[in-house]
C-alpha cells in the first residue's frame with residue numbers, strides 16, 4: 475500500500491497503458507482518477523476497480539480542452555481536496571509519410587499528445603504548488619507532487635511515417651525538462667517514461683511482418699506489456715525516486731541502446 479489514499483490522475487486511462495497504470499496505483503492503495511473522452515468508458519474502468527475493492531473515480535475529460543480539464547480538476551478537488559500524482563498518458567497516432575500527412579493529422583496529434591499534457595500539467599501543477607506552500611502531506615517521502623509524462627521511444631529515435639507523433643513525443647521530453655526545472659524548488663518532480671512497442675490497441679493494428687521487424691530490433695526479444703510501463707510509473711511516483719527529476723526512462727526492451 476505504497477500510495478495509500480494518494481490521489482492519482484491518469485489521463486487516457488479508459489484502456490491500454492493508462493488503464494494498467496490506474497490499476498497499478500489503485501492496487502497500491504491510491505484513489506485512481508480515470509479520465510478519457512468517453513465518460514461511459516471511464517466509468518467502466520472505475521467500476522472494474524470498485525468490484526476489486528479498490529478506490530477509483532471517473533470523469534469524461536478531453537485533455538485538448540483546458541476549460542473541460544479545469545472543470546474536472548475542480549470536481550476532483552471538491553471531493554478529495556488534493557491531487558498528489560499526475561500521469562499524462564492520453565495519446566493518439568495519425569500516421570502517414572510526411573508528404574501525405576495532412577495539416578489536420580499534424581494538429582490533432584500535437585493537440586492531444588503535447589497540448590493535452592500542457593493543459594493538464596498547467597492546471598494540476600497549480601494545485602500541487604498550493605499544497606506545497608501549505609506544507610500539505612507530501613505526495614511521497616519528501617516530494618510535494620509527482621508528474622509523469624508518457625513519451626515514446628519514437629520521440630527519441632524517430633520513425634518513418636510518424637513525423638507528427640515523433641515531434642509530439644520529443645516535445646514531451648523537452649517539456650518535462652523545462653517544467654522539472656520550474657517546479658524543483660517546491661520539491662515537485664517531473665519525469666518522462668518512453669515506452670517502446672507495448673501490446674495495446676495502438677499496436678494491435680500492426681501487420682505480422684511489421685511486428686516481426688520490430689521484434690528483430692528489441693534486444694529483449696518481446697513486445698512490452700502495459701505492466702512493464704506501469705511498474706516504472708509506480709517507481710517514479712514513489713519515495714525511492716524523490717531525487718530524480720527531468721529524466722526520461724526508456725521502457726523499451728533495449729531498443730534505443
Ligand code: NDP
Pocket residue numbers: 485486487488489490491492509510511512515535536537538563564565566586590624625626627668669670671672673674675676677
Ligand atoms: P490507447 O489507444 O490504447 O489508449 C489511449 C487512451 O488515450 C485512451 O484511454 C483514450 O481514451 C485516451 N485519449 C485519446 N484522446 C484523448 C483526449 N483528447 N482526451 C483524453 N483522453 C484521450 O493507447 P496506448 O495505451 O497504447 O498508449 C498510451 C500512451 O502511451 C500514449 O501517450 C502513447 O502515445 C504512449 N505510447 C504507447 C506505446 C505503445 O506501444 N502502445 C509506445 C510508446 C508510447 P478515449 O478514446 O476514451 O478518449
